[in-house]
Amino acid sequence: MKVSVRIRRQASRESKPDYQTYSVECSEGNTILDVLNKIQWEQDGSLAYRRNCRNAICGSCAMRVNGRAVLTCQNLVGEELEDQTELLIQPLGNLPVIKDLVVDMTKFWNNLKKVDPYVSTASRQIPEKEFLQLPEQREKLQSAANCILCGACYSECNSAAVNDDFVGPHALAKAYRVMADNRDDRTKERIEQYNQSGGVWDCTRCFNCNEVCPVGVEPLDRISQIKQTILQQEKMEDSTALRHRRTMVELVKEDGWIDESKFGLKVVTDSGRDLKGLVSLIPLGTRMVVKGKMPWPWKFKPSAGKLEIKALINAVSQHLKDQGKI
Amino acid sequence: MFDHDVLIVGGGLAGSRAAVAIVQNEPGLKVGLISKVHPIRSHSVAAQGGMAATLKNVDTEDSWLAHAFDTVKGSDYLADQNAVEVLTRSAPDVIIDLEHLGVLFSRLEDGRIAQRPFGGHSYRRTCYAADKTGHAILHELVSNLFRYGTKVYLEWYVLQLIHEEGEVKGVVAYCIETGEIEVIRAKAVLFATGGYGRVYNTTSNDFASTGDGLCLTATAGLPLQDMEFVQFHPTGLYPVGVLISEAVRGEGAYLINDQGERFMANYSDSHNKMELSPRDITSRHIVQEVRAGRGIKRGPFVHLDVRHLGREKIISRIPFAREEGMRLLGIDCIDAPLPVRPTVHYSMGGIPTTVDCEVLGVDRKPIPGFFAAGECACVSVHGANRLGSNSLLECVVFGKRAGEKIGAYVQDRPMPTLEERPYVQEAEKLIKSLLNKKGTARIHDIRTALQDAMTEHCGIFRDQQSIQKGLQEVQKLKERYEKDLNLDDRGTIFNMELMAALELRSLFTVGEMILASALQRRESRGAHYRSDYQQRDDAQFLKHSLVYLSQDKTGIETNTCAVDLSLQTVDPERFMPQERKY
Ligand SMILES: Cc1cc2nc3c(=O)[nH]c(=O)nc-3n(C[C@H](O)[C@H](O)[C@H](O)COP(=O)(O)OP(=O)(O)OC[C@H]3O[C@@H](n4cnc5c(N)ncnc54)[C@H](O)[C@@H]3O)c2cc1C
Ligand code: SF4
Ligand code: SF4
Ligand code: FES
Numbered sequence: 001m002k003v004s005v006r007i008r009r010q011a012s013r014e015s016k017p018d019y020q021t022y023s024v025e026c027s028e029g030n031t032i033l034d035v036l037n038k039i040q041w042e043q044d045g046s047l048a049y050r051r052n053c054r055n056a057i058c059g060s061c062a063m064r065v066n067g068r069a070v071l072t073c074q075n076l077v078g079e080e081l082e083d084q085t086e087l088l089i090q091p092l093g094n095l096p097v098i099k100d101l102v103v104d105m106t107k108f109w110n111n112l113k114k115v116d117p118y119v120s121t122a123s124r125q126i127p128e129k130e131f132l133q134l135p136e137q138r139e140k141l142q143s144a145a146n147c148i149l150c151g152a153c154y155s156e157c158n159s160a161a162v163n164d165d166f167v168g169p170h171a172l173a174k175a176y177r178v179m180a181d182n183r184d185d186r187t188k189e190r191i192e193q194y195n196q197s198g199g200v201w202d203c204t205r206c207f208n209c210n211e212v213c214p215v216g217v218e219p220l221d222r223i224s225q226i227k228q229t230i231l232q233q234e235k236m237e238d239s240t241a242l243r244h245r246r247t248m249v250e251l252v253k254e255d256g257w258i259d260e261s262k263f264g265l266k267v268v269t270d271s272g273r274d275l276k277g278l279v280s281l282i283p284l285g286t287r288m289v290v291k292g293k294m295p296w297p298w299k300f301k302p303s304a305g306k307l308e309i310k311a312l313i314n315a316v317s318q319h320l321k322d323q324g325k326i
Numbered sequence: 327m328f329d330h331d332v333l334i335v336g337g338g339l340a341g342s343r344a345a346v347a348i349v350q351n352e353p354g355l356k357v358g359l360i361s362k363v364h365p366i367r368s369h370s371v372a373a374q375g376g377m378a379a380t381l382k383n384v385d386t387e388d389s390w391l392a393h394a395f396d397t398v399k400g401s402d403y404l405a406d407q408n409a410v411e412v413l414t415r416s417a418p419d420v421i422i423d424l425e426h427l428g429v430l431f432s433r434l435e436d437g438r439i440a441q442r443p444f445g446g447h448s449y450r451r452t453c454y455a456a457d458k459t460g461h462a463i464l465h466e467l468v469s470n471l472f473r474y475g476t477k478v479y480l481e482w483y484v485l486q487l488i489h490e491e492g493e494v495k496g497v498v499a500y501c502i503e504t505g506e507i508e509v510i511r512a513k514a515v516l517f518a519t520g521g522y523g524r525v526y527n528t529t530s531n532d533f534a535s536t537g538d539g540l541c542l543t544a545t546a547g548l549p550l551q552d553m554e555f556v557q558f559h560p561t562g563l564y565p566v567g568v569l570i571s572e573a574v575r576g577e578g579a580y581l582i583n584d585q586g587e588r589f590m591a592n593y594s595d596s597h598n599k600m601e602l603s604p605r606d607i608t609s610r611h612i613v614q615e616v617r618a619g620r621g622i623k624r625g626p627f628v629h630l631d632v633r634h635l636g637r638e639k640i641i642s643r644i645p646f647a648r649e650e651g652m653r654l655l656g657i658d659c660i661d662a663p664l665p666v667r668p669t670v671h672y673s674m675g676g677i678p679t680t681v682d683c684e685v686l687g688v689d690r691k692p693i694p695g696f697f698a699a700g701e702c703a704c705v706s707v708h709g710a711n712r713l714g715s716n717s718l719l720e721c722v723v724f725g726k727r728a729g730e731k732i733g734a735y736v737q738d739r740p741m742p743t744l745e746e747r748p749y750v751q752e753a754e755k756l757i758k759s760l761l762n763k764k765g766t767a768r769i770h771d772i773r774t775a776l777q778d779a780m781t782e783h784c785g786i787f788r789d790q791q792s793i794q795k796g797l798q799e800v801q802k803l804k805e806r807y808e809k810d811l812n813l814d815d816r817g818t819i820f821n822m823e824l825m826a827a828l829e830l831r832s833l834f835t836v837g838e839m840i841l842a843s844a845l846q847r848r849e850s851r852g853a854h855y856r857s858d859y860q861q862r863d864d865a866q867f868l869k870h871s872l873v874y875l876s877q878d879k880t881g882i883e884t885n886t887c888a889v890d891l892s893l894q895t896v897d898p899e900r901f902m903p904q905e906r907k908y
Contacts (some may be wrong), residue, residue, distance in 0.1 A: 012819050029656065034377050041770035045814035045823035050367075052532040055568045055650065057461055058367040074653060078523075098503055099820040105364075118469040121430025131427040132437030138430060145462070149366055183428065 001027065005035060006048065008090040010097050013104075017097070021086075028078030032087065033061055033305060034069070035077060036101075049101035056214065059148035062155065063101050064090040071154035071214040093156035108151050111167040115175040115194070120186045131183045144177035144222050146215040153209035153219050165198035169209035169219030172200060176222035179229070191230055200226045327746045330358040330477070331423075331736045333497065334514035335484050335539065337359055337365025337459070339373075339721035340700025340728075341518030342467040346427075347729025353782050355733065358510065359471070360479035360499055362825070366468045369520050370721065373460025374571035374646060375444060376452035377722070378715035379417035379497065383434060384441040388449035389412040394893060395717060395900050400446040400604050401709025402852035403868065403903040404552070404615040406890035409705045412681050413716070413723050420722045422452055429466045430456055441608040443576050446713040446908075447602040451495075457571050457646040460718065482824060484538065485753050487515070487696075488744060489546035490632045494685075494696035495742035497542075498753045503734065505818025507753045509746045517543065517677060517685075517698040518721075521702035522836045524829070526670040526785070527777035530559055530569035538701040541832035543677050544741045544839060548696075549688050549874040551704040552675035553836075554843035557712055558786050560608035562669020564627035570666055572714040574632060574647050577639065581612070582629040582663065583620040589628070599908040606853045607908070609668035613786050614639060622665060625723045629663035659789045668786060672712055675843070676704035678872070688874055690887060695742065697732055699724040706870065709889075710852020757818070760827045765810035768819040769826045773809065773833065776803050780837050784844050789858040800837050805832070842882045843873045864903050 095103040153169040393414040455462030488499040498510035519539025523531025596603040684692035783796030849863035869886040
């Protein structure tokens with residue numbers, strides 16, 4: 001079949017972007033990457049994109065297809081064309097474009113470095129043989145360890161779009177992977193580190209990372225696991241941020257928000273760094289909508305309802321007003 | 327010009343392991359690592375099945391000598407036994423090192439590293455991380471590069487090896503993003519540039535596996551060794567060529583022909599080990615079945631059947647293989663068999679080195695300043711045929727060893743002197759001439775023609791006539807490349823066509839080296855099967871072959887050198903060449 005493919009072209013970092021449409025002979029079972037290769041090999045050698053393994057493991061080929069980040073060697077033309085007549089291919093979001101579909105991932109890598117993404121055993125007695133790790137201890141690291149560092153999640157992350165400090169879902173998934181590893185000896189430092197600004201509490205829980213991750217890392221769930229670990233820390237009893245968070249949980253419970261919306265409970269308990277932090281999310285949410293550049297979760301299947309989120313934001317602000325906090 | 331004490335070319339398992347070894351042992355050294363793709367995207371990330379080592383966690387009676395014997399026998403006696411000894415003796419330690427670095431190996435119930443059977447290995451000794459072993463190891467190694475702040479030249483392409491006055495002094499490199507050309511000078515250069523699967527039309531290798539390191543070495547006038555030994559992995563998913571891991575057969579999969587037979591039972595060299603026979607034998611039998619008209623529905627493939635393993639085992643042990651079938655063909659191997667045929671997988675040959683990774687010249691003396699490790703090197707632990715699980719092991723053992731060796735070596739080696747300008751000018755000229763190509767032939771067409779020619783004339787079966795035909799065709803295609811190539815992209819920002827044109831040079835050179843080596847080896851051994859000389863001939867050919875450009879660089883010359891047989895003194899009965907039966 002002939003497929004029409006609209007591609008965002010950009011000759012250099014400074015150039016103005018433009019769209020170019022190609023007509024490609026392919027089948028439904030071809031991957032999106034096959035289609036790009038066909039264009040480059042047969043029609044237009046100047047098209048730039050990254051790819052290497054063509055087997056969903058090297059993480060090179062993530063791009064936006066029909067407005068949503070995917071691994072192009074994983075997704076099939078048939079799936080993507082479901083309710084469209086045209087494929088739209090754009091570079092990943094939240095990262096500067098170098099050329100066409102190639103983005104500069106420096107920030108993505110630097111953010112990863114910020115979480116100290118390696119298992120530290122420096123202070124442990126290194127055994128002559130392997131450290132023991134039971135299958136169940138390993139199993140809980142598996143989903144985070146699946147990460148191929150493709151950047152799809154970062155591209156769609158609401159927080160990364162507006163918050164320069166946020167390290168991003170990929171980095172926090174890795175953070176969980178090393179923190180929860182029974183061989184790692186820096187759990188305490190890590191908990192403090194990930195509790196800082198730019199860490200887990202800066203996630204807006206937009207759910208996009210879970211939606212787009214091609215290998216089931218579900219970064220948001222990993223972020224929640226880090227949060228739970230932080231909240232369970234007895235030794236941090238004195239930190240004000242933590243006290244605020246505890247109060248918040250109590251507040252919500254007393255006021256019966258649980259009944260109002262399960263989602264609401266999660267947002268408030270998890271992403272409220274403190275009351276001020278929570279309030280700050282509201283203008284942020286609005287900013288993103290106004291800018292019109294954020295893919296809201298309802299664009300994705302399955303979607304969290306737009307109204308639900310709006311209602312939630314309203315409810316939070318109303319509640320805080322009632323409490324005389326703003 | 328940039329200066330480094332050590333410059334590592336390649337960020338796969340071998341290159342990354344070497345870098346980590348250097349920074350751990352000699353933190354004061356200025357190390358640079360250059361790679362045309364982000365190290366984490368290197369081909370190593372795709373390795374699936376595992377890595378062999380006699381940890382004895384499962385089979386307590388295993389020993390390094392047993393591992394060595396399996397390796398030597400698998401190599402059809404062409405492996406250097408001193409190198410095999412280093413490989414197998416160091417194996418348990420390097421696995422433990424990786425584990426301590428944080429690699430997530432699959433575990434036994436008691437928490438120790440799990441081990442599974444693998445083709446050609448007589449004990450359960452393959453350590454693995456489900457079926458993403460390369461991913462598990464490479465991600466941890468690259469994290470450690472981050473940790474130590476190693477200078478990485480990301481997406482830089484090495485254009486030339488600087489080899490003058492009998493020593494290696496650095497490389498000329500091209501920045502893919504900006505088009506900048508730089509000479510990078512170093513006291514020692516380590517090549518860890520991987521394999522060349524892209525010389526053929528069906529391969530499990532990634533797009534970057536174009537044999538650049540081999541081409542650069544040959545172009546510098548240095549020899550390559552045992553290039554005729556190209557490993558075809560028996561189970562490439564048909565038609566795409568991606569790998570269905572050997573672990574799938576390790577777990578008990580069947581190979582079935584159109585008549586529903588497990589045909590491996592019908593051949594004398596495979597009826598014992600059946601599907602777990604070595605790769606060269608299994609690949610040949612698949613092709614023989616297909617040629618005899620017993621491919622599925624007479625097509626060019628057979629079936630790999632795992633249905634009898636049951637849903638649970640398939641999902642827990644070989645999830646990636648299942649996912650590949652579903653993603654690429656829409657076949658769930660729980661319900662239906664997968665179509666497979668042999669796919670080019672591994673380069674046994676490469677840059678000849680000593681067991682300390684020093685590169686050897688035509689005169690078999692080490693070239694000062696030049697080292698190689700991993701798939702691009704030929705040390706040789708795989709001889710004529712590599713066993714599964716031995717390549718990751720090679721990368722880690724010799725990557726680490728190279729790092730240690732180089733760390734000590736550069737201590738009393740001065741920074742070489744060289745004149746930068748001519749190198750930069752030559753590189754500029756090369757890039758410019760490519761950017762000015764205004765013929766009629768697309769790169770893709772020339773490349774495909776080359777890959778088809780190599781597959782047709784120097785594939786699983788080859789003979790004198792086919793090889794000579796292959797050489798002629800490559801010659802013609804080279805001329806077409808010189809005279810009639812066209813590039814659409816004439817810019818210097820992330821110009822993928824330019825990269826492809828450079829890589830195509832590598833494919834030509836490597837292809838020619840494979841053909842020339844295949845021509846002179848008039849016997850069949852391991853992965854090299856000559857239809858016109860079907861027997862192994864130890865009297866004449868129990869030797870490594872060497873191939874290099876002639877002095878004036880217009881022709882190709884070949885030579886041979888001896889195989890190390892030192893383990894014969896340890897165990898004469900087993901390590902003396904004998905017929906290879908399974
Ligand atoms: C699908 C698959 C599965 C496999 N499974 C197994 C397994 O289970 N067990 C096993 O033992 N082996 C396995 N292998 C083999 C093994 O993965 C490889 O042999 C090994 O990973 C090679 O590693 P390397 O470090 O030598 O090279 P690579 O990982 O290929 O890295 C090469 C590096 O060199 C760089 N480079 C190359 N040319 C240039 C240039 N011109 N300029 C700059 N940089 C350059 C690249 O960017 C890259 O970083 C498998 C192979 C494949 C294809
Ligand atoms: S978490 Fe998923 S989407 Fe994000 S980088 Fe890792 S693999 Fe890609
Ligand atoms: S859920 Fe959090 S981390 Fe994930 S995309 Fe949304 S804001 Fe980013
Ligand atoms: S090409 Fe490697 S993940 Fe798509």
